[in-house]
Amino acid sequence: MLSDRELQMLGSSGGLGAASELLRRDELSSLEEQLLGSYQFFARSIRSADIHERLVFCLVSLESLLLKDSTEPIGATLGNRVAYLAFKPKDDRKQARDTIKAAYGLRSRFLHHGQRSSENWKVLADLQLLVWCALQNVFGRIKSGCKTQQD
Numbered sequence: 001m002l003s004d005r006e007l008q009m010l011g012s013s014g015g016l017g018a019a020s021e022l023l024r025r026d027e028l029s030s031l032e033e034q035l036l037g038s039y040q041f042f043a044r045s046i047r048s049a050d051i052h053e054r055l056v057f058c059l060v061s062l063e064s065l066l067l068k069d070s071t072e073p074i075g076a077t078l079g080n081r082v083a084y085l086a087f088k089p090k091d092d093r094k095q096a097r098d099t100i101k102a103a104y105g106l107r108s109r110f111l112h113h114g115q116r117s118s119e120n121w122k123v124l125a126d127l128q129l130l131v132w133c134a135l136q137n138v139f140g141r142i143k144s145g146c147k148t149q150q151d
Contacts, residue, residue: 029147038065086133
């Protein structure tokens, strides 16, 4: 079930119109296909009732869109790219990188050790906002002519 904050977030900045616009297109560029897949993972995240599934699928949403290949260092690379996409001020970018780092820590403790934590809700809320901002900004880049991840 979606919270009021999540519904508000999805309704802002064009809502899910970007994803539905992609679904209506006859042909998609490689970046559009990646973005659509990322939207699907994000949707799976926000539909889940389990906080740990939500956390994992938020991160998968970002990884599938922003990582070039399996040789990149995931945490640092993803943190930097999300920070760049989501925020302009340096302080906000640092906060974004910190959120990604905290999310990966929680994810790792859950997946590898089965640990659950009540701090997940704050990290999850911050992470979902980052994912949404990143998705919207990538869509904006597509509208301005980007066709591939390298653009």
